[in-house]
Amino acid sequence: MSGAALLTTYAATVTFDRYEDIRAALFDPNLSRTFDKRSYHEGNIRDGIVSIAHGATHRARRRIENTQFRADVLRLYERELFPKVMNDLLDTLITSDRVDLFPIGELLSVVLAARRAGIEYDPSSLDQLRTLVRHVDAFSQGSAILDAKDPEAVRALVREAYAGFEREFVRPAWDRRATLIESIRKGDLAEQDLPQDILTILLLHRADANLELSDDGRVVREVATYLQGGTHTSAQTLVNALDLIFAQSDAQRLLARVAADTLFAQRVVQETLRLRPTTPKAKRRAEADTEVAGRRIPEDALVVLDLAKGNRDRDVFGPTADEFDPDRAVGANVPRWGLSFGAGAHQCPGRAVGGGFPIPASFDVDDDHVHGLVALEVQAVARRGVRPDPERAPERDLRTERFTRWLHYPVRFERIHRP
Ligand code: HEM
Numbered sequence: 001m002s003g004a005a006l007l008t009t010y011a012a013t014v015t016f017d018r019y020e021d022i023r024a025a026l027f028d029p030n031l032s033r034t035f036d037k038r039s040y041h042e043g044n045i046r047d048g049i050v051s052i053a054h055g056a057t058h059r060a061r062r063r064i065e066n067t068q069f070r071a072d073v074l075r076l077y078e079r080e081l082f083p084k085v086m087n088d089l090l091d092t093l094i095t096s097d098r099v100d101l102f103p104i105g106e107l108l109s110v111v112l113a114a115r116r117a118g119i120e121y122d123p124s125s126l127d128q129l130r131t132l133v134r135h136v137d138a139f140s141q142g143s144a145i146l147d148a149k150d151p152e153a154v155r156a157l158v159r160e161a162y163a164g165f166e167r168e169f170v171r172p173a174w175d176r177r178a179t180l181i182e183s184i185r186k187g188d189l190a191e192q193d194l195p196q197d198i199l200t201i202l203l204l205h206r207a208d209a210n211l212e213l214s215d216d217g218r219v220v221r222e223v224a225t226y227l228q229g230g231t232h233t234s235a236q237t238l239v240n241a242l243d244l245i246f247a248q249s250d251a252q253r254l255l256a257r258v259a260a261d262t263l264f265a266q267r268v269v270q271e272t273l274r275l276r277p278t279t280p281k282a283k284r285r286a287e288a289d290t291e292v293a294g295r296r297i298p299e300d301a302l303v304v305l306d307l308a309k310g311n312r313d314r315d316v317f318g319p320t321a322d323e324f325d326p327d328r329a330v331g332a333n334v335p336r337w338g339l340s341f342g343a344g345a346h347q348c349p350g351r352a353v354g355g356g357f358p359i360p361a362s363f364d365v366d367d368d369h370v371h372g373l374v375a376l377e378v379q380a381v382a383r384r385g386v387r388p389d390p391e392r393a394p395e396r397d398l399r400t401e402r403f404t405r406w407l408h409y410p411v412r413f414e415r416i417h418r419p
Contacts, residue, residue, distance in 0.1 A: 005037045006044075007285055010302040014295060017309035019316040019339065021293040025305055026282075026344035029055070030290035033346060035146060035283070040217055045142050045158045048218035049225045051346065054287070058345060060210035061222075064201050068116060069349050073196060074370045077112060077353070082373055085111050086380055091417045092126070098389060101242065101381070102409045105235030106133045108377055113230030116353075117223050118199025120173040132227070135165045139228035141399060146283055149399065166220045170199070174219075177203050198226045233278045234354050237374045239409045240276040241268050242381070244324045246388045258382040263365060265382070266356050266375040267326035273337035273355055274317075275324060276404040280308040282342060308404075311338030329361060385414025
């Protein structure tokens with residue numbers, strides 16, 4: 001077994017940047033995401049969350065949490081809930097022909113992420129949504145702590161965010177769900193009448209020792225993980241999609257296609273994910289000596305998986321791998337988003353929420369197809385005539401080494417809907 005409770009000096013650093021090698025590493029059970037094995041009180045702000053759990057605990061968590069991403073629920077969100085919420089919010093937020101698209105993307109995404117996480121908030125209160133987005137921003141920096149330039153500052157920020165998040169959003173939701181679960185135990189309510197969300201499922205199964213959820217703080221952090229996982233990534237992908245489109249010589253034609261064709265909008269999003277992964281480099285810790293793609297990896301080595309490079313591997317994506325081409329043909333079994341949702345045990349549970357279902361080579365999809373929320377967002381802004389703002393340059397988020405993240409993305413709109 002591996003020793004160091006907080007691994008900061010490594011036995012070796014091994015980097016993989018080819019698509020197939022990265023996949024092999026992602027499936028190796030000897031590689032974990034657990035760089036910090038300390039408790040929360042000892043300073044591990046990510047203690048106990050699914051993203052860093054390993055082995056049996058991780059499998060137990062994913063088994064119950066994956067139930068919240070069933071295809072019928074995704075379809076319901078995409079067809080009934082999201083379009084109205086999205087268009088109402090866009091009407092409220094786009095009040096001038098010049099706006100910053102990044103915070104709008106965050107507000108759009110946090111609404112549904114909150115619902116899935118199981119948080120109670122007042123949907124008519126923009127202030128509450130903005131508070132949630134502020135918390136998400138803190139959790140997001142926490143999830144990138146390995147790449148943080150000032151990890152101590154991030155720890156302090158995240159601790160404070162958890163406290164406010166628990167008090168204002170999780171506790172009221174928890175109390176209501178605890179009452180409902182009690183009614184089930186008394187036989188007054190059936191399990192299918194419970195809300196469908198991560199908090200409910202965690203509370204319902206909490207007694208299962210394999211989940212390692214007896215500590216209340218772990219439940220709060222797990223809910224925060226799902227809130228964050230679903231918000232920032234989607235908002236960054238929306239902005240990156242437009243940034244890539246604006247850089248093409250036929251940008252206007254592409255925007256018109258996006259506005260007219262949801263499946264094309266989805267291909268734009270999946271191509272964006274490939275070129276601009278929200279996690280450009282994933283990291284793993286060797287829990288024991290192992291070997292990947294013929295390379296020996298000693299215990300306590302840092303393994304760097306360069307997803308951004310793997311996504312441009314010419315052996316997989318062809319000679320035009322560096323280009324933005326939403327119509328590209330990809331081989332069978334190769335996702336159009338490359339490795340941007342990971343693979344193996346930690347593969348993103350929300351991939352169909354953000355990016356939709358895989359698109360067949362024929363581009364023929366049936367009525368059950370899910371396009372993903374970011375495609376609907378890109379399409380909605382294209383329909384409102386989104387254009388670059390020649391007077392204000394976008395601003396990257398330089399707080400981590402993740403080059404695909406933005407802080408501000410000013411755009412202009414040709415059409416403004418008055419609510
Ligand atoms: C465009 C959108 C998204 C992108 C690019 C994205 C990307 C990723 C990646 C790369 C990982 C794996 C990291 C690794 O293995 O090192 C991951 C894991 C995860 N994602 Fe996403 N994600 C997105 C949307 C979502 C959504 C919508 C949710 C929830 C509603 C979500 C929740 C999570 C969670 C909980 C994990 C940790 C899973 C585990 O460790 O077992 N993500 N995501």
